[in-house]
Each structure stands twice: as C-alpha cells, then as structure tokens.
Amino acid sequence: MAENTHVVVIGGGYAGVMAANRLTQRNDVTVTLINPRATFVHRVRLHQLVGGTHGAVVDYREILAEGVRTVVDTVARIDAAGRSVTLASGGTVGYDYLVYAVGSGSADRRVPGADEFAYPIATLEEAKRLRPVLDSAPTTAAVTVVGAGPSGIETAAELAEQGRTVTLVCGGVLGPYLHTRGRRSVARRLAALGVTVLDGSDATVTAVTHDAVRLADGRELPSQVTIWTAGFAVPDLAARSGLSTDALGRLLTDETLTSVDDDRIVAAGDSAAPSGLALRMSCQAAMPLGARAADTLLSLIAGEQPETLNQSFGAQCLSLGRRTGIFQFGNRSDVAVWFHIDGRLGAQMKEAVCKGIVKHLSDEAHKPGGYSLHRMKGGAGRRKALEAKRSEAPAPARRAA
Structure with missing residues (x-):
C-alpha cells in the first residue's frame, strides 16, 4: 500500500484554501486546514460589512474540498525539526509537509491614541466591532x-454614499497604486459623494483622541468615529518558531515558495517573501501563490523538481460605493497603466471579481488542479529585480533567537 502524506495548511484565507483544495488531487495526500474561524472571511468585502451591505463571510462548505479536514484553532508554534505544530488550545498536529498561509492583519498603530480610539478593519472581528459603533452614531x-x-478609499466611499460626513486622511498620495488618470477619476467620485480628501505629507495623523484627529501640520479634525486602514502586518508565527523572515516578518522562501530553512515548509499569500521580494499584499497575489505552493508540494511528493514563481498581475479594482467603481489596469509587473474603466461598469466589474474569487475557490474544490492563473507568464519586473538582488551582496536573513 502506498504511504500516505499528511499536509497541514495554516490559514484558511485565499491562499490557504486554494492550496488545500489543490492538494486533494492525489489520493495518497491528506490535508488538514487549521484556521481560527469556522467560516471563510471574504476580506475584499470587509468594507461592505462596515457599511452594512454584505456579511463578508462564506461557508467553507461552499469553497473547501470535502476531503479537507478542518481544525478551528490557532497555531502557537511550528516545530520544524519535529514536523509538528502546537495549537493555542494545547494540542499538537504532526505533518509531513506544511503550507504557511497565515495572511495579514492590521499594522501596529504607533500613533498616540490610535490603539485606544481608532477602529482597524483588517479582520472580521475588527470590522464587526466597528459596525455597532457606526450604527449608534448619528448620520x-x-x-x-x-x-x-x-x-480606506472603499470604506470612505461606502459610508459617504449612505449620507455620512467622511474625511479621508491619506498620509501621502490618494490611491498609491493608481495611475494619475485613475487617481483623478477616484478623486472626482469621492468629491461627488461629499468625501473630504486630505492628501500630501502634511496630512499625516500624529495623534488620535476620542473626538478628534490631529495632523502633522497642526490641524485638528473633529472625529466622532475614526477608522484606521493604514497598512497591514503579518503574524509573527514564523519568527517565533525560529524560521527566517524578512524585515516585516514574512517567511523567507526561494522562488518555488520553499522555506530557505526547511524543504518541508512552503509559504503562500501575504505572509510569504519569495527571494525576499514579496508581492503586493492582495487577493490577486494570494490565490495564485496558494496554487503555486500546492504545486511545489505535489512536485516534491512526486520526487520532481518544482517550477519557480511566475506571477502575473493585471489590475486593481475598487468599489466606490454600490453604484460606482474603478477597474485600474496594470501591466504584468503590477504597474498601473493609463487605461481604466470607471463609473457603473467599473462597479459591475469589481462585483464580478468579488464573485469570481469565490467561484475560483469553489471550482478548485470540486475539480482540483483546474485553476491555472498562476501559470500565466509574469512581467519582466520581477526578473530584473531578482537579477539586481543577485548581483548585490546577500543580506543576512532575520531569524528569531
């Protein structure tokens, strides 16, 4: 009888679910998905949860292959040498291979008062905490x-469309990814919704109180509800487990997404840093990375050489309320180009993307191996960045003591 291989996937987000589903291609591979929640969080809809127009969750039965075993818990530590993970509840789960797909959450809010008075929305729990606060506040x-x-842009537009008085503090440029033309389109829509946009270096928050926000130029803005969307951070699980990470704590891997420390561990999604050149934190990157991580493991199990990362991008889409949106096209190296589609069609395209994400995961659950977007030819930008990095003296990886 063929030996069974057990793969543990840590994290049930876009990357983790895609990897878990894809691994069920082989009958001699069993998959355990460990996630702190019993439901899938559709993170690209969290601004809608805040606005009360969507629940932002999907039942795992809709998107997860039947053969995947789920454990609702949090991983406290990875024992790479012992090939096991310790759960927060106190138990342990052994593995033959591990997929590290822990995702990302809110960045550390070091601005005075931000932890106490501002509401982050990077996770389901954070968005749910904000919802009743908004409900109780007058329009x-x-x-x-x-x-x-x-x-930030989507949340501001969602709330302004409901008639709320919203100020968007950029702390820099509005929509950093957007092309100049796309940025002008977004600015026009926000203005039409009544959003006050404060951009530039002076529009940086230096303090938050229970009823105000203070800016770098000394201005103090009245703020009964302050919502914090400035940046993302990754869990420190890899560093705590003695694995090499980049400066932000993402697991360092090679171009096959295999850990630089352990060829039994692969990473995918926001928490992966292939060759120290992490991709943009996004669902658009996470699902292809999940598929690539699974393919790497399937190749290793089969005794074959895994293929290297070949990530391709195409766009960034934003909803600007329920009736308008923008589909900002980009090149394969993830650089925005002049062309975009906005207005009602832009909103329809964004909604189609949101629904398409769930469909991709569901399709992979029912027909593992069918997803193929991770095989699209990537742009030249990453190849050039890799060549430049290799020509430099290698920087030492950060590793937990």
Missing part, C-alpha cells in the same frame, strides 16, 4: 478614515 457624526489605499 451627521464626523467620520475620519485614515489611510488611502484600497481599504
């Missing part, structure tokens, strides 16, 4: 959204 209450990436 006329001043709402300040800090951070002008996708989460």
